[in-house]
Amino acid sequence: MSQAKVPTWVSVALIPFLNIMMAFIVSGLVILAIGENPIEAAGYLIYGAFGYDEGVGYTLYYATNLIFTGLAVSVAFKGGLFNIGGEGQAYIGGLGVGLVCLALDHTMPLYVIVPLAIIGAAVFGAGWAYIPAYLQARRGSHIVITTIMFNFIASSLMVYLIVNWLKEDGRMAPNSRTFEENAWLPYLHKILSPLGIEIGDSPLNLAFVLALICCVLVWALLWHTRWGYQLRTLGTNPTAARYAGIDTAKVTIWGMLISGGLAGFVGVNEIMGVNHSLLLNFTAGYGFAGIAVSLMGRNHPIGIILAAILFGALYQGGSELAFEIPTITPEIVIVIQGLVILFSGALEHMFKDRIEGFFIRRAVA
């Protein structure tokens, strides 16, 4: 069965569409099973996500995190690595951002803090990915297991650091002091209003622009550099990569560093853009959601942007939905997310083989 004979629109549009539809149909059945109308639910969902300014802002704010984690998963995936540790890398990335902001917000202006915080996020996120990457590349430890372990280690480390060292004195709440305003990443509605563009208040901030820049950079890196070619070769056929003289250990480690750094940028959006303090559990499952985003976006930046917006819409629309129909909880979005992973990831061959077979037979006939 050669891939070449299958029309492009089938593999980039039809099959992903069918997989997503399956996920939505099963989610619809779940909603039906709890006695609600799926069509009505979908209506509220779409209205909540896109129906008004603030909704769109929230959708894009959620999408920002998902673009970062989706890119993180896909860069590793292109190299044949399953980085399931996005959650931990994002958490530690946030620590990097928080430390930069806490250290500099009294003395430095925003334009100094922003680049340093971005570097902090990348370095901390990448650093957290480094050990699993090194162990995979040099000692053959399975990266899936080590990154899972590192998620738990990150979580305990953050509790320890925040509760024992970074917590505001005399307060019970486990979070750091609020940063001074010159360490806040500007909200988009505040930037756009002097330009005469009025959008509703939402947590959407400049990190969204950073996410789009990352998409372009990842695209250029993967498909237009020698290193990107090496990474993709490694992912497609490790044996061929070794025979071609590619230093696979080095490519593996760098692939994971970039992946971890991208995941760390969630911290820029959450810590610097929205919460303005370092707090527990701000990653809220975005690392795992990144797996769904990257699977659905077929590991391509454009696909990831679209998938991230779709999932962002589900997150935002899901809150609206829970408000309108109280029997449906926002957790229904998690179910949909899981079903997307199931149908476009684990069961990808279910439709693919048959549909591709159909088109190949038609091409031959």
Add this chain to the structure above:
Amino acid sequence: MFETLILMLDATMRVSTPLIFAALAGLFSERAGIVDIGLEGKILGSAFAAAAAAAIFGSAWIGLGFGILASVALAMIHGFACITHRGDHIVSGVAINTIVAGLTVTLSMYWFSMGGQTPTLSGDARFLSITLPFANALADVPVIGLIYSELLSGHNILVYLAFAMVPVTSWIIYKTRFGLRLRAVGENPHAVDTAGISVAFLRYRALIICGILCGIAGAYLSTAHNAGFLKDMSAGKGYMALAALIFGKWRPVPVLLACLLFGFLDAVAIRMQGVVIPGIGEVPVQAIEVLPYVLTVLLLAGFIGKAIGPKAVGRPYVKERA
């Protein structure tokens, strides 16, 4: 001091029980060549199904039955994706964990409207402690009395079952024809296929056993250890069981020891909260909490022994085409 130790070991047994069931579940699955990240989801799904059924029917045993059914159903989804459709094992496991995390809350809100919980269970709806014969009479005997009455007696039936499952698993894996084939299919499925045995059927059966054991682990959490289902109550136990499985190098008795070690660390972490050790100061609870994960990473890195899993684990089996 001795009494404290006994109490901690007692706690260790309670905490280790779900780990033992889940790690043995993972052992059956991984020995057959199927990676199971979805232990976590199966435990959570079963915990919910068991608590819900126990609440409705007022019987812990019916709860256990439903828990097992839910867990086996999830294992079959995993099998359908990984065996029948040759999907990625990790992706399928992540999918199952995610679906269950959302679905349990959604369904419990729908059925019980208690913010993602099930009603508190009591009486026959829970597995209660069993007092072993003469436990009270022997309690005053020095040393042995305490060990017998505190450590060995006074657990619910599932705790004893967990420990009994270890020799049973050993026997199935090493002494039966099914076990031999199971191990073979995880090492070299081609050889098994050549011998005329269905790789897919064998792996499905391994997953059914895996589902049953995870089902008991989940039911234990919600109907024995706790009195009802709470949102996300599996709290990483499936992943810790996976760590124990690796730490025990995919062998039943070492896996049991790993589970007991991790359970003991948990008991230590709880007891050490706020305790100041002379010369060292207060040991942060988190430092003890992360030990199971750190130890597993060190083992995987080859610093303490070497963990080598079944050879064909995680790889979909494709029959040679003519």
